[in-house]
Amino acid sequence: MTKSDKVLIFDTTLRDGEQSPGASLNMQEKLQAARQLAELGVDVIEAGFPVSSPGDFEAVRRIAKEVKGPEICGLSRAVKGDIDACWNAVKPAKKPRIHTFIATSDLHIERKLKMTRSQVLERAVEAVRYAKKFTNNVEFSAEDAVRSDFGYLCQVVEAVIDAGATTVNIPDTVGYAIPLEYGDMIRRLIQRVPNVHKAVISVHCHNDLGLAVANSLAAVAAGARQVECTVNGIGERAGNASLEELVMALKTRRDLFGIGTGIRTQEIAKASRLVSKLTGMVVQPNKAIVGTNAFAHSSGIHQDGVIKYRTTYEIMNPEDVGIEESTLLLTARSGRNGVNNRLKHLGYHISAKALEKLFEEFKALADKKKYVFDDDLIALVEEEGRSQTETYSLVYLNTSSGTGVVPTATIRVQKKDEVLQEAACGDGPVDAAYRAIDKITGVKPKLLDYTLRSVSSGKDAQGEVLVKVEHGGMIVSGKGTSTDIIEASAKAYLNALNKIAASSSRPSKAGTVKERI
Ligand code: KIV
Numbered sequence: 001m002t003k004s005d006k007v008l009i010f011d012t013t014l015r016d017g018e019q020s021p022g023a024s025l026n027m028q029e030k031l032q033a034a035r036q037l038a039e040l041g042v043d044v045i046e047a048g049f050p051v052s053s054p055g056d057f058e059a060v061r062r063i064a065k066e067v068k069g070p071e072i073c074g075l076s077r078a079v080k081g082d083i084d085a086c087w088n089a090v091k092p093a094k095k096p097r098i099h100t101f102i103a104t105s106d107l108h109i110e111r112k113l114k115m116t117r118s119q120v121l122e123r124a125v126e127a128v129r130y131a132k133k134f135t136n137n138v139e140f141s142a143e144d145a146v147r148s149d150f151g152y153l154c155q156v157v158e159a160v161i162d163a164g165a166t167t168v169n170i171p172d173t174v175g176y177a178i179p180l181e182y183g184d185m186i187r188r189l190i191q192r193v194p195n196v197h198k199a200v201i202s203v204h205c206h207n208d209l210g211l212a213v214a215n216s217l218a219a220v221a222a223g224a225r226q227v228e229c230t231v232n233g234i235g236e237r238a239g240n241a242s243l244e245e246l247v248m249a250l251k252t253r254r255d256l257f258g259i260g261t262g263i264r265t266q267e268i269a270k271a272s273r274l275v276s277k278l279t280g281m282v283v284q285p286n287k288a289i290v291g292t293n294a295f296a297h298s299s300g301i302h303q304d305g306v307i308k309y310r311t312t313y314e315i316m317n318p319e320d321v322g323i324e325e326s327t328l329l330l331t332a333r334s335g336r337n338g339v340n341n342r343l344k345h346l347g348y349h350i351s352a353k354a355l356e357k358l359f360e361e362f363k364a365l366a367d368k369k370k371y372v373f374d375d376d377l378i379a380l381v382e383e384e385g386r387s388q389t390e391t392y393s394l395v396y397l398n399t400s401s402g403t404g405v406v407p408t409a410t411i412r413v414q415k416k417d418e419v420l421q422e423a424a425c426g427d428g429p430v431d432a433a434y435r436a437i438d439k440i441t442g443v444k445p446k447l448l449d450y451t452l453r454s455v456s457s458g459k460d461a462q463g464e465v466l467v468k469v470e471h472g473g474m475i476v477s478g479k480g481t482s483t484d485i486i487e488a489s490a491k492a493y494l495n496a497l498n499k500i501a502a503s504s505s506r507p508s509k510a511g512t513v514k515e516r517i
Pocket residue numbers: 016101141142143144169171172173174204206517
C-alpha cells in the first residue's frame with residue numbers, strides 16, 4: 001500500500017453530508033463551507049456529485065476553481081456520462097480527483113443493479129480506465145463493501161488497482177460493521193491483495209449503529225490511510241463518521257495509533273459552527289468535541305479537580321479545537337471598535353458599512369441584555385447575513401395570547417418595495433404568526449420540526465429558533481434569533497420561506513431530480 005506518514009482526511013460534508021434531509025446548500029453556502037474546510041487543512045474535499053443536477057455541477061466547478069489547498073474531488077457512478085461530468089467540474093482544480101463507484105455486494109448487484117458479479121467487475125475496471133484518461137488521481141469505491149463476498153471484493157480491489165486506481169475505498173455503506181470485524185477485514189484485505197501497495201486504502205463508515213468513528217479508527221489501526229468523514233458527522237440517515245471525533249481521537253491517542261493527520265485542529269469549532277449554521281442541523285449539546293457541553297464540568301468534584309489541575313478531568317485542551325471561554329466583554333457601553341475587535345477575534349471580517357449596521361443591532365440588543373456574549377454576537381452577524389439575501393423580511397409583529405384568549409398575530413413583512421400585512425388566529429402565538437405569514441407569502445409549507453434554544457446564558461438570553469419545513473417535495477431549514485422568542489420563531493419561518501422563494505426563482509431543472517446515493 002502507498003506509504004503515508006499521515007492519515008489523509010477526505011471530507012465529504014458537501015456530498016454525503018449534504019444528502020442529509022433538509023441540509024441542501026446553495027452555491028454561496030457551499031463555497032463558504034469549502035473555504036473553511038481548506039482552512040481546516042483537509043486533504044480532499046468531495047465537493048459534490050456533478051451529474052446529479054446543474055446546481056451541483058456548478059458548485060463543484062466553482063469550488064475547483066476558487067478553493068486552494070486541498071484536492072477537489074467529485075463523485076460519479078461507474079458510467080462514462082457521470083465521469084465526463086465529474087471531470088468537467090473538477091478539472092479547474094490544481095489537484096483534481098475523480099471518484100467513481102459501483103456496488104459489490106450480491107444484494108446490491110442482484111437486487112439493485114440487476115447485473116452479475118463479472119459484469120460489475122468489468123464495469124469497475126472500465127470506469128477506472130476511462131477516468132484515468134483525464135487524470136492520474138482516481139478513487140474507486142466498492143459500495144456496500146462490508147456486505148460483499150470477501151474473495152470477490154479482493155478480486156475487484158486488485159483489478160481496479162491494476163486499472164490505475166490510486167485510492168481504493170472500502171465503505172460500510174449501511175453502517176453494519178462492528179470495529180473488531182471491520183479492522184480485521186481491512187487487515188486481511190491488505191494482506192491478500194497483491195498490488196495493494198500501489199494504492200491508498202480508504203474507509204468510509206456510516207453511523208447506523210453509532211460505530212462510524214470506532215470502525216474508522218479500527219481500520220486505521222489495521223493500515224487504512226484515508227478516512228472519509230463529515231463535519232459534525234452529518235450525512236445520509238444516522239450520518240457519516242465525524243471528522244472532529246476522528247481527528248481528535250488520532251491526536252489524543254497518538255501514543256496508540258502512532259500516526260496523526262494534517263488538520264489544523266484549532267479550526268474545528270469554527271468549521272462545526274459554520275456547517276451547523278449553513279445546514280440548519282443543530283449540534284447536540286453532549287456531542288463529543290463540538291457540543292456545547294463537551295468541555296463543561298458541572299459536578300463540584302469535577303470543577304474542583306479541573307481548577308486544581310486541568311487534566312484530572314480533561315483529556316483534551318478546549319483551545320486545541322478552537323473553543324475558548326466565552327468572555328463577557330461587551331455591554332451597552334462598548335464601542336464600535338470593541339465590537340469589531342471581538343468579531344475579528346471570532347473570525348468575522350466585515351466591511352465598515354456592515355459594521356455600522358451591525359453596531360446599531362448590537363446597541364439595540366445590549367439595551368435589552370446586560371451582557372452580550374460571543375454567541376450573541378455570532379447570532380447577530382448571522383442574522384444580518386441572512387437578511388441581506390432575503391425576499392421577505394419581518395418589519396412588525398404583534399401577538400396576543402393567554403389563558404382564555406384566542407391567540408392572534410398581526411404580521412407586517414417587507415417584500416422589495418412593498419409592505420404586506422395580515423392577521424390570523426392559531427393554536428398558540430407561534431401558530432398564529434405562521435398562519436399570518438402563510439397568508440402573506442401565499443405559500444403553505446408543512447412544519448416538520450421546530451426547536452428553540454437559548455443562545456447564551458441568563459434570563460435575558462436570546463432565543464434561537466430552528467425550523468424545518470417541507471414544500472413541494474423540498475425540505476428546507478430556517479433559523480432566527482431574538483430576545484423575543486415569538487419574533488425568533490417568525491424570523492426562522494420567514495428564513496425557510498425565503499429559501500423556498502429563492503429556489504423557485506432559479507431556472508427550473510426539469511427532469512433532473514437530484515440523485516442521492
Ligand atoms: O456510503 C457509500 O458507500 C458512499 C459511496 C458512494 C462512497 O457514499
